[in-house]
Amino acid sequence: MDNTVKRLLERLVRRIPSRMLKTTLDKWSRLTATQRQSIDYTESKWALTEKLLAICEENELTVKHIAELEMIHVIENPNLGMWHAFQLMDPQDDAHSVELTQFKEQFKSHLSELIRHVSIKIKKHTDEAVWIRIAWGDTFSRPNHLKPTYVVHYLQTPYVFLSSLTSKQKPLLSQALVLSTRYQAIKDANLSGRKLTAIRDLLMKQYLQVFPTKFPSPLAERNRVVSNLHIEKEQAGSAANRHQMACEAFGDGLLPQLQSAVYKLETKFRDHTNKTMTERDEPFRCVVKFASTNLLESLRHSASSGVASTPVTPLLSSVPLKGKNYFVITDNGPGPSSQK
Amino acid sequence: MSLLKPFSKLPGLNTANILLVESEEQFQQSLADVLVEETSVTVNVRLAKSLPLPMENDESRPRIDLVVFIINLTSELSFQSAEASLKYLDPGYFLGKVCFMVTNARSASAPAERLDAVRKLAASLHCPLLFAEDQVCSSLGHKH
Numbered sequence: 001m002d003n004t005v006k007r008l009l010e011r012l013v014r015r016i017p018s019r020m021l022k023t024t025l026d027k028w029s030r031l032t033a034t035q036r037q038s039i040d041y042t043e044s045k046w047a048l049t050e051k052l053l054a055i056c057e058e059n060e061l062t063v064k065h066i067a068e069l070e071m072i073h074v075i076e077n078p079n080l081g082m083w084h085a086f087q088l089m090d091p092q093d094d095a096h097s098v099e100l101t102q103f104k105e106q107f108k109s110h111l112s113e114l115i116r117h118v119s120i121k122i123k124k125h126t127d128e129a130v131w132i133r134i135a136w137g138d139t140f141s142r143p144n145h146l147k148p149t150y151v152v153h154y155l156q157t158p159y160v161f162l163s164s165l166t167s168k169q170k171p172l173l174s175q176a177l178v179l180s181t182r183y184q185a186i187k188d189a190n191l192s193g194r195k196l197t198a199i200r201d202l203l204m205k206q207y208l209q210v211f212p213t214k215f216p217s218p219l220a221e222r223n224r225v226v227s228n229l230h231i232e233k234e235q236a237g238s239a240a241n242r243h244q245m246a247c248e249a250f251g252d253g254l255l256p257q258l259q260s261a262v263y264k265l266e267t268k269f270r271d272h273t274n275k276t277m278t279e280r281d282e283p284f285r286c287v288v289k290f291a292s293t294n295l296l297e298s299l300r301h302s303a304s305s306g307v308a309s310t311p312v313t314p315l316l317s318s319v320p321l322k323g324k325n326y327f328v329i330t331d332n333g334p335g336p337s338s339q340k
Numbered sequence: 341m342s343l344l345k346p347f348s349k350l351p352g353l354n355t356a357n358i359l360l361v362e363s364e365e366q367f368q369q370s371l372a373d374v375l376v377e378e379t380s381v382t383v384n385v386r387l388a389k390s391l392p393l394p395m396e397n398d399e400s401r402p403r404i405d406l407v408v409f410i411i412n413l414t415s416e417l418s419f420q421s422a423e424a425s426l427k428y429l430d431p432g433y434f435l436g437k438v439c440f441m442v443t444n445a446r447s448a449s450a451p452a453e454r455l456d457a458v459r460k461l462a463a464s465l466h467c468p469l470l471f472a473e474d475q476v477c478s479s480l481g482h483k484h
Contacts, residue, residue, distance in 0.1 A: 228372075228373070228376055230376040230382070230383060230384045230385060231372045231373070231376060231384075231385045231386075231387065232384070232385075232386050232387070233386075233387045233388075234359075234386050234387060234388040234393045234394060234397055234401075235388055235389050235393070235394060237394065237396075238389075238394070239365070239389070305364065305365065306363075306389065307417065
């Protein structure tokens with residue numbers, strides 16, 4: 001049996017939790033009913049791998065079939081790995097009418113033209129997302145299925161999400177994407193995170209937005225929640241105000257889970273008491289990183305609790321507003337400015 | 341300056357009004373829930389983040405009999421906020437109508453210097469210093 005098939009299958013069985021293995025294999029539908037029934041999912045992973053290898057050999061499955069299985073697993077678990085968002089720029093006239101078959105054909109043909117040995121699998125998911133798995137080879141070697149790149153594109157939007165792409169592969173993929181989507185360029189959206197669904201929701205604003213309003217609770221009498229007549233909040237007004245401004249900046253309810261925000265500062269050092277630093281010509285370089293299990297939730301809470309002053313500074317509110325979590329701040333503008 | 345005055349209003353009959361001041365606005369809610377359960381007297385609790393209190397409430401606010409400053413020892417902001425609020429209390433309060441309550445004293449992230457600073461502050465103002473935790477027995481691994 002081909003070594004790559006063995007290695008890929010071994011790695012896959014290791015990665016998929018035992019409780020999900022059955023459903024994933026059923027979805028794959030490359031095994032007969034008898035074969036599926038013969039697998040005992042309570043066995044150790046090692047035993048399962050051996051069993052599956054035997055079945056795959058029986059069915060003469062190739063590395064492409066195992067790649068299918070991997071793709072099923074990745075699509076079911078989009079919140080593993082590291083995803084980077086990109087945005088397509090300057091649509092041509094027919095960009096908005098690109099539909100699936102056209103995109104598939106065009107992408108495959110453009111990428112195969114650019115690179116001799118490449119293995120591409122495209123699959124449309126139920127939620128309008130087009131998933132692409134690319135195994136890269138080059139002029140002399142066959143595609144490496146152990147280090148695939150995954151691309152997710154939502155048709156009729158300019159958004160593309162990538163995982164595991166090297167700097168060498170980037171220009172090739174960018175070219176193929178731009179040509180097949182009928183845009184003119186693609187740029188880094190400066191947004192990355194572990195959860196694909198989170199960065200997608202943030203970019204496409206698929207969470208509860210709060211709009212500025214002068215009268216947040218018009219039916220105050222009806223809405224009054226009395227916890228206890230003997231307890232009264234002195235500063236309920238300003239607390240409600242802070243909460244409103246925090247929600248206006250970050251949104252209400254469950255927020256998309258971002259893990260970090262990075263600010264790269266390239267500004268002149270400003271402190272009158274420190275002459276040595278202020279006299280330097282070069283800008284002061286500094287990187288500030290905010291990290292959290294749910295960064296937007298933390299920022300919203302720090303604004304509503306008063307730790308961060310309200311109205312929320314544009315440095316923080318830019319994260320949900322612009323859908324970015326990487327900023328380069330220079331002296332040129334008053335707010336955060338970004339570079340490519 | 342809008343000082344909170346201890347004797348400018350008449351006391352309530354069989355009633356006590358307690359003001360809990362806490363920058364984080366967390367512990368004060370659970371403390372308030374317990375305080376109002378007192379049955380022999382009527383206990384009213386007012387919650388604030390810091391002083392000064394809003395002027396809009398001056399008319400309707402009853403006489404405050406006790407001011408409790410709740411300080412989270414793991415937060416410098418909590419301590420500074422409480423310190424800054426002190427100057428909005430009329431000096432008359434410091435004759436037995438103010439106390440300091442400190443939480444998370446056992447926490448590893450509470451520096452010893454901060455507790456010392458709180459102790460000094462309480463001592464200099466002749467106010468009692470209480471220690472409290474908002475953990476329930478069950479979370480400490482005890483069985484009821």
